[in-house]
Amino acid sequence: MKQDNKKEKKSKKHYMPNRKMSWLDKVKLWLLQHSKIAFLLDSSIFFLSAFGVFYLLFGTTLIPKPYQNFNYLFPLFMNLVFLVNMLYHGVFRYTFDGMLTVHDFADPFLYLNGVGLLFHLFFGISSRNRKSIPSLLTLDHRYIWFPILTYITFFLVATLIILISKYIKKKRS
Template identity: 40%
Template sequence: MRSKTKKKNKNKRKVKVQGNKFIIWLEKHWLVEAFLEYLIFTVVAIGVGFLTFGNKSIPGPLREFKYISPLYLNLTILIALPYYSWFGSLREEGFNTLKGFSEVFLYLNGLGFLLHYFVGIELEDGEGVLPPLISLNSRYVWFPIATYIIFFLIAAVITIASKGSKKK
């Protein structure tokens, strides 16, 4: 019985060490790590772009960037952040916990909603990439607002639940 327990513990340590070897190798080869991070983010961004902009279940007017940008941004970060927190440049920053992961969405959607709703994002030449939601068609503004609220509320519930579990 004892030998089985020792073998299981040895196997767990071996898997953990193998995972650490990859991280250590990436730290030593920072150029490969930077290229890999760039490549992964690009692939995720293109994949989410095809998922959101090419999705026929979303009505045509809502597939414009000014309406679908909150969904695109949130899905891109939702898919890319786990890689960066486990293997990439954010592994030392505290994003490897569920609470740290959800705080990103709290701040992103809270501040992003206020910025997008009232101010918008403009380029230097005056053309708006994301015009303020106040100035857009009122029939379609519900979609980006609902996206911000849904991602914000899910992150808030996770953050509150993780704070409640630490107290016990």
């Protein structure tokens, strides 16, 4: 019974008068108390990041013309949108328990790119009625190195970050 009372006192939605709050904590608290506005903000950040990354990849000359096909740029698009949204959620939407660690931040990229490469390489990514992104093996073999390299790069960077964070944690203890 006493543990239940302690949990109620440490509720994340209530202001603690003895603790000086930073502006970031105030924003998090406000977003926790206004869940509908937070949902609208989360949705708008997702769509704005998707449109921004789409414009960056297709509206500029950063990517050469042969690769400006969504079939080849899907892994880069997916990872950049996911990266922007993870940064937003890590800073503004994570609870008061603490910020996301680097290990927690890199973990989803490991699974997203490992499984994503296998599915995109052999099966493609399809919807219910039609195949929206075909298998990489069915595309032009001159250009499939780019999406494969994108998956592998994000996978290896996430793996390296996780290994370094584990090494640093082990060294501290």
